[in-house]
Amino acid sequence: MKKAVISSFLVAVMILSMSVLPITAGTTDFNDVFGHWAQADIMTLVDKGIVSGYPDGTFQPDKTVTRAEFIKILAAALQLPQAAPAGASPFSDVAMTDWFFEAVMEGVQNNLIGGFPDGTFLPNDPITREQVAKILVRAKGIDETSTVLMSQQQEIISKVPDWNQVSEWAKLFVVNAIAADLMKGDPSGNFRPLASLTRAETAVIGVRMMGAMPSPTPTPTTPPVTGGTFIFGRGADCVKLDPADVTDGESARGTVQIYDTLVQFKGETTIVEPALATSWEVSTDNLTWTFHLRQGVKFHDGTDFNADAVLFNFERWWDESNAYHVGTFEYFSSMFNGFKGTEASTFTKMEKVSDSAVRFTLAQPYAPLLSTLAMFCFAIASPTAIKAQGPENYGTSTQYPGVGTGAFKVVEWTKDDKLVLDRNPDYWGYKANVDQVILRVIPDNAARYLALKAGEIQGMEGANPEDAKAAAADPALQVLLRPPMNVGTVLFKVDAPPFDNVNVRKALAMAVNKQPIVDAFYGATGLVANQFLPPSLWGYNKSLQDYPYDPTAAKQMLADEGYTDANPLTIDFWYMPNPRPYFPDPKAIAEAIAADFSKIGVVVNLKTEDWSTYLDDRKNGKFNLWMLGWTGDNGDPDNFLFFHYGVPRAGEGNYNNPALIKILLDAQKEVDQAKRDLLYQQAAVLIHDDCPRIFIGHNQEPAPGSLEGRAHAHLYCPPAARDGPRPDRSFRHRLPFYSHDPRRPGCGHPRRTGHARVYRPHAHRAGTGQTDLGAVLHLHRQHLSGGLGTFHPIQHSDHR
Amino acid sequence: MKFPATAELAMAAMIIALLIGLPAGIISAARRNSLFDSTAMFVALIGVSMPVFWLGLMLAFLFSVALGWLPFSGRLDSTLVLQTKTGFMVWDALMTANWNALGNSFAHLILPAVTLSTIPMAIIARMTRSSLLEELGQDYVRTAKAMGFNERRVLLGHAMKNASLPVVTTIGLQVGALLSGAILTETIFSWPGIGRWIFSAIQARDYPIVQGAALLITLVFMAVNLLVDISYAFLDPRIRYH
DSSP states (O other): OHHHHHHHHHHHHHHHHHHTSOOOTTOOOOTTTTTOTTHHHHHHHHHTTSOOOOTTSOOOTTSBOBHHHHHHHHHHHHTOOOOOOOSSOSSTTOOTTSTTHHHHHHHHHTTSOOOOTTSOOOTTSBOBHHHHHHHHHHHTTOOTTTSSOHHHHHHHHHTOTTGGGSOGGGHHHHHHHHHTTSOOOOTTOOOOTTOBOBHHHHHHHHHHHTTOOOOSSSSOOOOOOOSSEEEEEESSOOSOSOGGGOOOHHHHHHHHHHOOBSEEEOTTSSOEEESSEEEEEEOTTSOEEEEEEOSSOBOTTSOBOSHHHHHHHHHHHHOTTSTTOOSOOHHHHHHTTSSTTSTTOSEEEEEEEETTEEEEEESSOOTTHHHHHTSGGGBOOOHHHHHHHOTTTTTSSSSSOOOOSSSEEEEEEETTTEEEEEEOTTOSSSOOSSSEEEEEEOOOHHHHHHHHHTTSOSEESOOOHHHHHHHHHOTTEEEEEEOOOEEEEEEEOTTSTTTTSHHHHHHHHHHOOHHHHHHHHTOTTOEEOSSSSOTTSTTOOTTOOOOOOOHHHHHHHHHHTTOOSSSOOEEEEEOOSSOBTTBSSHHHHHHHHHHHHHHTTOEEEEEOOOHHHHHHHTTTTOOSEEEEEEEOSSSOHHHHHIIIIISOOGGGTOOOOHHHHHHHHHHHHOOOHHHHHHHHHHHHHHHHHHOOEEEEEEOOEEEEEEHHHHTTOOOOOOSSBOSSOOTTOGGGGGSOTTTTOSSOOOSSOOOOOSSOGGGOGGGGOTTOGGGSHHHHHHHHHHTTTTSSOOOOSSOBSOOO | OHHHHHHHHHHHHHHHHHHHHHHHHHHHHHTTTSHHHHHHHHHHHHHHHSOHHHHHHHHIIIIIIISOOSOOSSSSOTTOOOOOSSSOHHHHHHHTTOHHHHHHHHHHHHHHHHHHHHHHHHHHHHHHHHHHHHHHTSHHHHHHHHTTOOHHIIIIIIIHHHHHHHHHHHHHHHHHHHHHHHHHHHHHTTOOSHHHHHHHHHHTTOHHHHHHHHHHHHHHHHHHHHHHHHHHHHHOTTOOOO
């Protein structure tokens, strides 16, 4: 009996090998697989004999897979139990002699796949992604009806713009497949439920389902090391360990180790999950938010975390007359529209419900509330410590350390040298693997990289582009990339000639050839921008068409407006004096853009001045055309769009569009994320049509770390902060503007090399299904408990 | 805390500069136009024109990354603990008999001190050579030699004593170079001293700190040069201060 089954299986394999997936004798090197993004997975399956190539030495990884082929490969990968013998084929179009008959029967009997109502199986039709979702969910033994909570479902659905294309029967499977990380959408979130799969994608799925996912790094799955010290090199020191009163990224990098927020960003996503608050409710009018607090949490000084502590912190931030409100509390006032007593303030009331619950009442609905509360700056500090140390001293030295509830506590802080943090053994969440984390200041980027190479530190941020490249090629190092959460733009002063004329603006937008600029200066993982939001954010308008690159038409448009070769448009083009994450090499980028402008007859004078003056002068009308960008704070589109266009700002070009302002205000009050998504997509269209700025690119930043370090630590990388204050504040000068940051890395990301599949440089190429942005994220998540920690898309640098 | 860090580095650099620069200058003068002379002066030329940040990175690459002999960032391994009283790490380690920290802080001192010392070293060597040569051409040297004093005594006892005045002046002036060179050196070697403090203050446009630090450096420079002036009296008995 068994023999018969085996032999029939062998026959099936033989037929299979002749018909669809012929085995090529003795060779496993396919010339079209080498260097392919799925090379490792394909070769794994080839080695196992599950798939093979074609006689001509090719594998044809990008060829579409049929339903029969897919179930055949998956049955082998899953090692499904042999199907019970069937007397006849249940499907009209599947014969018992078909090479895939066994596999189909195994799939059917294990409830992975079924036929169509008309009794057919359509074995030669391409398999669709929603069908794959069902197979994977079933194969994983997930009960699709009860696994994902309704609220989570809504959240997932809201992030899939093409949700309405998903067939009714497949909806639960798709939700579960996304929730369980089995499948992902493309970079803009589209699931493309009816798209087919390629052989390469099938190979990736097959390997994943084998439970033998190949290690993404040269050393196969190093188990997390416990104990020891993890030393992280960075460019500058914390200003203060009081998160409420700092705005710089380096301070945040320290404070997130020490403190927790009420809610936090999950992994490296911008999804909000419980932290110090375990759950929350919002009233139907979206004005009253009740947060239920985690019980039994203690601050590092041994005092209790409770509703009083939360209220103490919130009142300290909100109320300028509070005795402990010493400082600027800049983030609070800018995120929540000022302090207590001001008309615009988001809050109207903060009260204690019980020892374990607090309630906030808002003046009007504020949709980004949760995302905002997850920002590092709204962390809860120990009231006892603030009172004992005095508000002016709090968090300024070893003597006056910051005291929170976080995974690490302050041991020693030598300014400009090192911040030593010890593991908090009583931490309520995931306890750190390492005993100690040291954040060391090494100001020079090159020296910091050398220190990493010499083993003096185990991780770093801010590598020079060349060093990041070298790190990728170094088998001892691993580079993590931060998903793009920024945008580099060229701004017009839209209320003064010559750029008050929309046609002139459009002509210039059409003159810029963005792709070569992004390729040259943002590296392999950079993305061309055509709107404000990066594609990793919801609210991104996928269907928006950028202005075409068309110098001839652009020149004609200028001529129509009276700018001819005899009377050329002459402009000063101001570029930033130093690199920022969104413009890795501003001078070179500006030169490229200026060259494009001059091709349509514009006379461009490139100019720059020092950074602080630059930021001031853009507001006082000195510039007509200049470069600047933005880096997100909390992953909410509001944080990108409202700041710039919700109120006309001179520093942002003074663009004033009442229709746009209304949309942005509505989106801020709307709580339904799906509706907000649409509003932001509309906003993108309005902005596009008026062309108040030219969007150039979105950048990802690399952060190298040693493999030793990766296996070593669970270091919390701060999810949100920037190294400069908000751009429109007068006290900017007192803060160390990017003092640590002479050269941010960004361009020249390491290309794919043998081992460095970590990067997945193809990751953002649409249409590769499994290997989209999510592949990168997934990888990092794997290292969450054993790596450099999460590398959150929300950047740790200022907006500017 | 920041000033002792810079002072320790500057002193170490000055000691290296003197230990190598002075003998090199003297030997070059004594064996004028020899192979040693031309080599030493060529090296001195390179030393004075070498960019500090480049040399620092190259030394760090060679001795820390490639060979792994010396640490190069910071003053002490982050994991070591040392009670600091004076802020001079080596001194503190010695006083508290913390041998581990002593060796470690000393090792941390080597690369930045060598980097910082190259320019003063080169200048001291050249200055010593030229002023010694000048003295060696004087009549009294010829007389002393004619009277049969041995070569060494003439060179070190007579000529060098007279030649030391401009050398001492140069050394005093080099303190300024050490303090300004410290800005680059401290940045490369993550040395938490006054140079880096100024560097970050400039970037942050923190004028009070820049002014304060500039004042402090000026005062140190003036004090050192005052000492140099006073030392003239001991070196040259003809000089008297009233």
